[in-house]
Amino acid sequence: GQQLNQSPQSMFIQEGEDVSMNCTSSSIFNTWLWYKQEPGEGPVLLIALYKAGELTSNGRLTAQFGITRKDSFLNISASIPSDVGIYFCAGPKEDSGYALNFGKGTSLLVTP
Amino acid sequence: DAGVIQSPRHEVTEMGQEVTLRCKPISGHNSLFWYRQTMMRGLELLIYFNNNVPIDDSGMPEDRFSAKMPNASFSTLKIQPSEPRDSAVYFCASSRLAGDHEQFFGPGTRLTVL
Numbered sequence: 001g002q003q004l005n006q007s008p009q010s011m012f013i014q015e016g017e018d019v020s021m022n023c024t025s026s027s028i029f030n031t032w033l034w035y036k037q038e039p040g041e042g043p044v045l046l047i048a049l050y051k052a053g054e055l056t057s058n059g060r061l062t063a064q065f066g067i068t069r070k071d072s073f074l075n076i077s078a079s080i081p082s083d084v085g086i087y088f089c090a091g092p093k094e095d096s097g098y099a100l101n102f103g104k105g106t107s108l109l110v111t112p
Numbered sequence: 113d114a115g116v117i118q119s120p121r122h123e124v125t126e127m128g129q130e131v132t133l134r135c136k137p138i139s140g141h142n143s144l145f146w147y148r149q150t151m152m153r154g155l156e157l158l159i160y161f162n163n164n165v166p167i168d169d170s171g172m173p174e175d176r177f178s179a180k181m182p183n184a185s186f187s188t189l190k191i192q193p194s195e196p197r198d199s200a201v202y203f204c205a206s207s208r209l210a211g212d213h214e215q216f217f218g219p220g221t222r223l224t225v226l
Contacts (some may be wrong), residue, residue, distance in 0.1 A: 031213050042116070042203050042217030043155075087153070092213050098143055098167065100213060102155040 002027045004089055004103035012109045019076040021106040023089030032072040033100070034063050043088055047074070074078040079110050114138070116218035118204050124224045130192040133221045135204030136185055145215060146179055146189050147203040155203070164206065173198075194225045 006023050013019060023032070029052055035043035046060050048070060049065035056063055060077045076083055086105040093099045117136040125131055137144045145160040159169040161181045169179070176195070181187040191198055201222050205215040 034215060035217075040219075042205075042220050045214055045216065048214050090213075098160055098207070098211065098213075099145070099157050100163065100215060104154045 002091075002094055002101050003103055004091060006040050006087075006106050008106060009108040010045075010103070010109070012111070013062070013079055013082055015036070015110055015112050017018040017079050019079050019108060020073065021075075021087060021108075022073045023103050023104035024071040025091070026070065027094065028099035030069070031092055032063070032065050034061075034072070034074050034086045034101075035090060037086040037088065038085045039089060046087075076108075081107075081110050081112055084108060094107055114116050114215055116204055116206055117150050118202075118221050120221060121219060122222045122224075124226065125194055127195055128141035128193045129225075130190065131147065131194045131198075131223060131225075133189040133204075133223070135189070135206070135218060137186045137187070137206030138216055139185065140187075140217075141206035141208050143207045143209070143215075144181060144182075144187050145205040146187070147217075147222075149203060149220070154223075158180045158189070191223075194223075196225045199223055199225050200204070 033048050034046045039042040047063040052069050054065040062075045064073045084106050088105045089103045090100040119134045143162050146158040147155050149155045158171045158177045164181045178190045201218050201220045203220045205217045207215045
């Protein structure tokens with residue numbers, strides 16, 4: 001159904017490395033959103049994608065809306081310690097104009 | 113600009129007590145959402161409002177949970193009576209327009225029911 005599957009579940013990398021994570025679904029989405037959550041805080045919207053094939057950047061972050069509309073990718077270049085957090089993908093529920101489905105998240109740890 | 117404001121940030125209570133969580137959405141935002149986050153289930157939508165009207169409360173776990181939005185700048189989520197399994201982080205989020213999927217989250221309320 002509309003379940004969003006994120007991989008990897010967790011990543012442990014060194015500062016300076018590039019990071020790549022993805023989100024897949026068996027259903028088609030018309031919008032993909034990427035959020036970051038730091039410990040003790042709420043999710044913060046990083047990037048929103050609205051068109052298949054769209055590639056959008058926000059600083060060192062780049063996200064792509066997959067051509068099949070069933071997946072999305074988030075890349076972080078030259079990671080730094082403050083990139084630590086959990087990254088969630090989200091997309092609108094098909095039976096709702098408002099509500100979002102969220103993936104279970106990719107936990108990122110960056111060592112100096 | 114102020115983001116979504118939630119209070120309290122932390123709440124510890126005993127089983128059976130009433131708990132009230134509060135949220136002030138971003139000014140001018142017309143949609144408000146209450147989520148619950150746990151390790152086991154991740155982020156779950158409990159209820160959302162559009163223009164202060166509850167649109168979908170199918171995510172509310174049971175009758176012990178209720179939510180209100182008396183005006184555009186305030187919403188409450190109430191649990192009565194609370195149970196240990198209600199322990200979680202509760203987030204409020206708002207979005208600008210109906211159908212605008214870009215939701216902005218508050219810092220959350222960490223609820224512990226003993």
